[in-house]
Amino acid sequence: MKTNLFQGFRQRIAFTSLSRYLALVILFVIASLLAPGFLSLQNVMNLLRSFSFLGFISIGMTFVILSAGIDLSVASILAFSGVVLGLFQHWGIYLGHVDKLSLIFPTPYIFLTVLAIGTLLGFVNGLVITKLKIVDFAATLGMMVFARGLAFAISGGRTIFNLDGMALFMGRGMIGNIPFVAILWVSAIVVCTVLLRYTVFGKNLYACGENPVAARLSGIDPVFYKIAVYSISGFFAALAGICMAGRLNLGEPRVAQGWELDAIAAVVIGGTSFAGGKGGVVQTILGVVIIGMIRNILSLLGILPDPQEMIMGGVLLLAVIFGSLGSRKGSLAHA
Amino acid sequence: MKPKPNRVLADYGLYFVLLALVLVSAILSPLFFSYNNLANLLTQASFTGLLALGMTFVILMGGIDLSVGSMVGFASILYATVLHGALFTFMPKEIFVYQGAPKLTPILPLPLDVLFVLAVGAFFGLISGFISYRFRIHSFIVTLCVMIFTRGLAVSYTHGQPLFGVPDSISYLAYGLPAKIPMPTIIWLGASLLCLLFLRYTRFGRGIYAVGGGEEAARLSGIQPAWYRIFPYIASGFFAALVGIMMSGRMGCGDPKIGQGWELDAIAAVVIGGTSLSGGKGSIGGTVVGVLIMGLVINILNLLEIQAYPQAMAKGIIIVGALALHSVLSRRRSR
Amino acid sequence: MNPSDAALLEARGITKIYPGVVALDNVDFQVNAGEVHCLAGENGAGKSTLIEIIGGSYTKDAGTIRLQGREVEFANPRHAQELGVAVLHQEIPILPHLSVAENIFLSRQPVSGARLISYAEMNRQARRWLEVIQADIDPRTLLGDLPISRQQLVSIAKALSLEARVIIFDEPSAVLTIAELKRLFQIIASLKAEGRGIVYISHRLEEIFEIGDRVTVLRNGKLAGTESIGRIDRGTLIKMLVGREIDESQTGGGASSVEGLAPVLEVRGLNRKGVLEDISFTLHKGEILGVYGLVGAGRTELARALIGADRVDSGDILLEGRKLKISSPREAIRNGLCLSPEDRKTQGVFLEKSVQDNICLPSLNSLKGGLFLSYGKIAKYAADFVSKLRIVTPHLQQYVKFLSGGNQQKVVLAKWLGMKLKVFIFDEPTRGIDVGAKEEIRGLIKKLAREGKAVIVISSEIPEILVISDRVAVMHEGRIEALLRRQEATREKLMAYSMGAKSE
């Protein structure tokens, strides 16, 4: 009898994950029908680039949600990182001459510093959650408001124009005819997948996500993993922030408002469970691409941004309902 | 087994904080106790306050409602369009024809149009609640989709343009001063009182606590969860619509972009008020205090002429601070 | 037994089918007024399904239920309650943030004229029901603040407050202290006297013989028979339960006596305020130390303290003479101690993970090929234990939640076997496991001891303690009341010490 149950279960799983790939294929077909040049290398590369930025924070978000947490602060950290980058390259702002580059130290170091700061903010999230025992949602909500405010405060709310070449390369650079961000993103995906699948860290992370109590009794320290995932999330937010700034050639505190929600949506559409312990980076990427594709198709159809939003909402809702039908009390079910 | 002293603190610590804040504010600014300022403070708190009421129901039940902010915008525009007879008529595609000040042709008489909009709000809530319950999808996701959808709908509905022409009777809801008390405050506190009675003294109210505290347990004690799980969203949608209408009054027009990010303010207020995001624990009283604390801090920062950006940071600190306070005071948990 | 029309509740031909499983197959069951009808059967035999159907939680696929001859269809638990059938569930469903009174009267709160709840009235009534069972609990306390056993009392009060004609007790004894259990039996007796029908489910045969009038046994979904207690003895009942003979009385742990065995674990003056008090004992190589005590005596707390899951205020733990400073299970495991926790499903295994993942989790570090995990090694490692412990699973990828309790327990055991551990602590290793599997698990534990491991077995079942241990430590209120050799350990002594009687 157990085998029966089990097979049923297996089929459902297969069904849902398959359905996602299927959806993706269909989307691509539709798109290439709408726009002949759609599958041209050029366009695919552009798409890849456009996915990367949200893609980065979605990777971080995946780690967090795997640990049964949620991180609302990513978008704010992203914006903050961009602004910090801008300021480090325009130290002169405080001396009044705005648009002249005046690096306080070489750009590579600036990158490292920004990444460090992002990671630190994530780390703080982790500390607040584990040490002060505050719910992930509320703690990161606090960080979200705080970091965004900080980004505005240090930039005085102004946009910082013109970054230096290396920063621009992060966002716009091409290697051959492949966008640099895309390369960065894909390699991040690979690394994280390996990290989750083929290392003790990954396995233990899944364990903590599903059942921290049991994990602790099995000799795993859930606190460490909680803090780790939020730091990782912070790191990717900062990375996305740098690339975004490079792409826009701006340090802009208003960037990426609401992206945390897009990232969460992507992760969930991908099928990573809110309850923790189920899912993975690859699924998330599925989610990111599916959402990106839908938007892309809507624009191809010449639908204006606002109705696009509306349709997005509807489509996403249908998608999650469909997903939930696939796996009863599955990926999206109440914990 | 009598309540432990720190339990008392845990329950009332917040009120002390509020008191302390009032005192500090009074010391810091002579203006604080001026009638205008207090009226101001209360008026501005009222809108978040009303949203937070609905949100309290949802969070008590163990869910979350991200769609209220968008609902405010939609209700506001919906109310205005009800007055324009422009109901259910999308504007032309490359909308950019300037209406001038549109002429007011109500298609529903005064009390009815308000009721209509409130009903629509409740209906949207019903949808979210039903989907989340029926398909067992995490309310975060459902309401996220509804949020995107509603905002998109509101904005594409009028292509983002505010619609002018809201009768004075509605402006009275926002600016009226019966007995020198701001109308919004009367509505807010009145509603709070009703909700408080409802949650504390009716079986249905207690049922919401029960379902939030443990659905299975509630079920076995003879509670059928369905309505308890759905109703909170209806309440939340209702209050959002109410706020939307009042905002129309406050702006003298319907604006589809109003209310962005208010859902987070509402949630913040609720959790500051000590309602647990895991459901089943909390109170309307706490929420009211939470709203007041947030309003108070912003108000005093205003009086001290501290610019908007540090204010945002302050908000973040309050959220985490208040929650830390809660978790410190009620540290009997964690077996 | 005569199917008299005095039958309060009569279920005929009850059948319940799950996808691929026949949970109940044409089962008859009846309760007469003023009788205690015990329901027995191994896990998965269908007891719970049956009472869930009788209690209105599940719907039946076939069969009829009659209340005093009138046929009824229960729509939901509420409906069943209104018709006078109350179920006292095994894992007590509680609402921790609501008061005791509200938990009792949830959705039946006494309301005043304006349909507003009157808390005074509710508390008064609640107090009355609590007095009936002589539990001094303030109805205003939050249920979450009460210890499990008292929560159980509250749910008993609730069951009574429903004033049902048929009350179903689903393994109430699991968490009750001896004293509370005695009180429960008195209550049941009085209910019986009032002419209500009682259904009593238990794994503990002695209880069945103590209070039952009749016993109905289910075996994998089918009716194995209904007998009146007078007519049967232990042996036949067990036979009915498992369908074969099982010799309960065979004994013998690893070592016959602990003299001359090398001490492995020494515990000196372990203290934790209000929980553990001056715990000291020595555990030898190849010895099985049974720890007996009533719920709340501090057995589980002792185990958790030993592996650093809870911190202690003072005291030393020495492993092979080496002083350990253990502040987390992690370090405990590093040092060679492990715990198989009491609550298997929520603390022992990862239900949503495969057998393979569960078994390998703690030893992953040794299953790497170079820098990364080698799934080949992992599978081999897991398969190895699955065959060694005869874990019944279709394959390694089976989710643990689909395994039977016994096999889950084996998975927990397998988790630790692969590591070079010295001390194994089992907290209620056979709780909620059916009789057959119990034997197997005990066998494995003994084997462990014979291989020279030091083992602690915590159990609230005296027979189990007597069967398995070389020495028995009896705990009472956080202290070790007595350390007995198996030869001198008797049922009576354990009882006496566990209730704090210094000497008999």
Add this chain to the structure above:
Amino acid sequence: MKKRVLLVLSVLLIAAALLGAQAKKILIGFSHVSMNNPYYLAMDKAARDTAAARGADIIVLNAEEDISKQIADIESLMVKGVKGLIVNSTTEYGTMPIIKKAKAMGIPVVAIDRPLYGDYLAYVGIDQWKAGELQGEFFTKKLLPAGGNILLIIGDPGCPASIGRGNGMLSILDRPENKGKYKILATYKASYNQMLGMQKMEEGIAAYGDKIDLVYCANDSMALGAQAALANAGMEDVLVAGIDGQKEAYAEIMKGGQYKSTVINNSWEITQKAVNLLVDYLDKKVQPKEKSVITGTILVTADNVKKYYDQNAVF
């Protein structure tokens, strides 16, 4: 416990830093719509400088494009007892009721940069509609005499500036001689911000690709953003036009690239005028001559850009 102390302390500290700003000069308030582009930043600076020069105290509050925050800002300005208000309104109607309230409290309101609906003392700014018309003329006469597809990027739909600048241009395209020659592909909203301008342009490119002949933005910041997006996509042939006369825009026009034209809308001058007007009114009871003070609107193209470009202008 600790947290509460911390809370109080933090408030106290901030307070300590800011106490002592009490003087007996006239206090005026400036409710600013946003600081998300140089144009607005210039207004902010101009307002403070001019007020200082006139010996008045000024409080500038930034509504961050949120009408409800703007209303709240104006309310708290009233609480602080400002004698007069300068309002750069987020939406044309949205501030109407609160301005009514101000009037009732005897606080004169000067609308700046964006015309207001309601009872105000005066409006200082350019003729938004005229600015749109100038661009329209330029498109139809010079840039696309043969007609073409135009992508419109406005600030905020409710914003009178956008309405004027947009419809002004459209009104030219609707002229009989231009009927049917021009097509508006779509209207995007980028709330006058360079980054958003760029992102919207990218959406536009994704949707319409090389159909686009010209991008007309309701201000230069968005135009600069759009231009960057076009450059990234290698669409140097698409023409770009903005409004406001931001110096980066001048620089672009001088380069003679795809950035073709803008219209002067000197935020510094406007703000200066507005503050002076208000202070005069409050100080010397000088009634403004006309209800709307219109500053010059001049089309700037490659031909005349040299004349206006100033390397170290604030804006």
